[in-house]
Amino acid sequence: MNTSTITDNILSARYLRKGEKTFEDICHRVASALASDEKDRELFYEAMTSLRFLPNSPTLMNAGTEIGQLSACFTLPVPDSIPGIFDAMKQGAVIHKTGGGTGYNFSHIRAEGSPVRSTDGVASGPVSFMKAFNAATDVIKQGGRRRGANMGILNVWHPDILSFITSKKEEGSISNFNISVMVNDEFMTLVRDRKFDEIWIKHPVTGVKVTVGEIWNGIVDGIWKNGEPGVLFYDEINRHNPTPGLGDIDITNPCGEQPLLPFESCVLGSINLAACINEGKFDEELLDDTVRMAVRFLNNVIDANVYPIPEIEEATKKTRKIGLGVMGVHDALLMLKIPYDSPGGRKWCGEIMHRITETAVEESQLLAEKLGTFPEWEKSTWKERKVRNAAMTTVAPTGTISLLAGCSSGIEPVFSFAYTRMNTVGKTFFIVSPVFKEALHSTLSEKGHSGDELKKREEEVIAHVHDTGSIQDLEWLPADFRSLFKTALDISYRDHIEMQAVFQKYVHASISKTINMPNSAERKDCEEALLAAWTLGLKGITIYRTGSRDSVVLSLGNSE
Ligand code: UDP
Structure with a gap:
């Protein structure tokens, strides 16, 4: 049995449409649906069939079909009212049905125990609603092709933060959600200075006080026990918000690589770096051409896309963000004989990602010359350059498409050879x-x-x-x-974090990556990793201690 047998299986389960028999048939449908001219149609087709570039699963599944929903990433606002909350749930259900994943920040919902004026009752708080969203996802299950994935976020300054942090303590609870705490610099500074006794939150009604230490220990303990919550860095995300004039960002998609404004969506595509190596040498020109092709490809998706609801179409077309990333990074390093956890490995990766982002920006500039900037360009930080897209680069998990391409996923080291x-x-x-x-x-x-x-x-x-x-x-x-030939578990967590930081330096959006720790790692290792992530300028971090969970919800190579 070999990789192609698995590939066949994934294909038939997920991507083949009526009348299609081969991967080439799929690429033909996708290229024809997305190219603006014959030349690009050929380039798109060649890049996909040679497994050098693949768009995210929804594009492969739905381009050129009646469903026509092509994005993997969505973020939805959840307001503090019953109709508003259930509207968000309905919108999420529609998105899951078409193969997308949704992120929510539940912090706008009032704290448990707060008064509800219209019924003279008391509020049940964000965590209780998250459970309802989870149950709804169970029912939808993304049309049988893809599991409904959600991100649930709560800001560290929300009074229900402790019950949120422990909401997934029981194995298997709220299983359709990844959860993340959105921390800010103020909180992290108190942690760094070990001001654990400081009162951080006082409940507006009950007056219950929560200290920095209680929250921090809760986060660290949760991570050590079963890898959750993840942590997102609010200030770092917003220091790099490309459109501050449209508001702050406090939501990400399920795997965290796309911090987005409410109702924005993003289509992803990934370049397989291993496929850019010819006879042991990395072909930079081939990479540049692939990046330019990919930017045009993803930019076209924005116009060809069938959006689940009008608000999403409006928000997405205002900024026209695209998410071009990489996969096969570890494979490429191995082929070039550079260890992943070495200064040379980090240097090579930094240079390549820098090149990709610069080339992507240039191509987006060319598109802007022809078609105009993204509509909200004036509210953006792109003062010096007129571009078609407010953000261009990211690193997706590539859970399924890397299997299809037969390469290592995203920027992850190989798990086992x-x-x-x-x-x-x-x-x-x-x-x-x-x-x-x-x-x-x-x-x-x-x-x-x-x-x-x-x-x-x-x-x-x-x-x-x-x-x-x-x-x-x-x-x-x-x-x-x-x-x-070191694997994810042979590589120290510090080296994992440093690699993520190198990529983050050159990536516009964020990065999906798991920081692996051995089973013997201690709570203080988790603390150190979180502080290092914040200091090194990561936008978010996911840590997983081997063997700490019976089953993994949505992790690399395990997304079926
Ligand atoms: N995603 C999802 N359900 C899944 C896997 C992924 O909704 O089962 C979404 C989620 O937003 C994730 C994004 O798709 O962050 C990209 O995931 P990945 O790169 O693994 O997708 P692929 O294109 O490889 O299928």
Whole structure:
């Protein structure tokens, strides 16, 4: 069994439409629906069929079909009224039905115990409503093709913050939501200065007080126990808000890579960096051409898109944000023989991401010359440059499209170079990374192994990787081979964070990434990681300690 068998399975389950038999059929439909001219149609088709660029799943599923909803990311406002709350739930249901994920900030809802004037009762608070949204998602399940994903956010200054932080404590509760606390610099400064006894919130009605330490310990404890809540950095997000004139940003999509204004949506697309390597050399020109093509592709999606509700169309077309990202980053590093967790690895990644963003901006400028700037350009920070899109780059999880492309996901290090994967119908597949297999073969040959002995050694190593996930303890393997082929769990959490920071420096929106920690990590490691993330200018952070959860809701390689 190999990767293509899995790919076939994903294709038939998710992307093939009536009358389509092959991946090329899908690419043909998508390219024809989105290209403005024949030349671009060919370029779009070539980039997708060669697996060098893929748009997000909804575009692959719905372009050129009656549904026509092409975006993965949505953010919806939740006002403090019963009709408003249930409007948001309805809007979310419509979005899930067409394959999109929704983010909500529940902070506008009044705190539990506050008065409700019209009924003379007391409010049940944001967490109780989040449970209702969760139940609604269970019912919809995205038309059977994709699971309904939500992000639930609460600001750290909301009086219900403690019950929010512990709302997913029970394994399996509120399972259709990722939850994140939106913290600000003021809070993080108090934490940094260890002012844990400071009163941070006083409930407006009950008068109950909550200290900085109670909240911080709650966050750290939750992360240590089961990887939630995630943490979002409000001030950093808003320091880079491209359209401050349209308001502050306090919402992100489900996996966090897109901080957006209420009702905005964003279409994502990712370039497979491993597919830009020819004969061991990274082809920068090919990358530049791919970036330019991808910007035109994603910009066209904004106009071809069928929007679930008019408010979303209006907000999206005001800023015309697109989300161009990367995948296959670790594969590319391995092919170039640069360790992920090395200064050289970070340098290479920084240079490539810088190049991608600069090229994307140039292409968006060309589009603006032809078609005009995005309508709210004057309310934006793009003073020096007239561009068609308020934001261009991001890093998506690429949970499914990286499987389709057969590359490592997003900017994540490979989880294991040999593993068993179960598909949607319960069949299991044994997968060995081709880059690893090849490098192992030549390393062992160089060490003088040959024939049956070589084969036996190879099998031994692969079985070991499959069972333990690592080669770091196989000391007889050469040191440079071992330091190159480190996996997500071999790499220290500090190196994970530093890699995210390098990308964040050059990415307009945000980054979806999991900071992996070994099972033995302690609470103080989680604290240190959160503080490092804030100091290094990340917009958000997700930490996961191995084995701390029975099942993972929406994580990499596990999005089926
Ligand atoms: N998403 C979703 N449901 C899913 C997976 C993803 O709604 O089951 C949304 C979510 O907003 C996420 C975005 O799609 O942040 C991109 O996810 P990913 O890159 O994994 O999607 P792919 O295009 O690879 O399917």
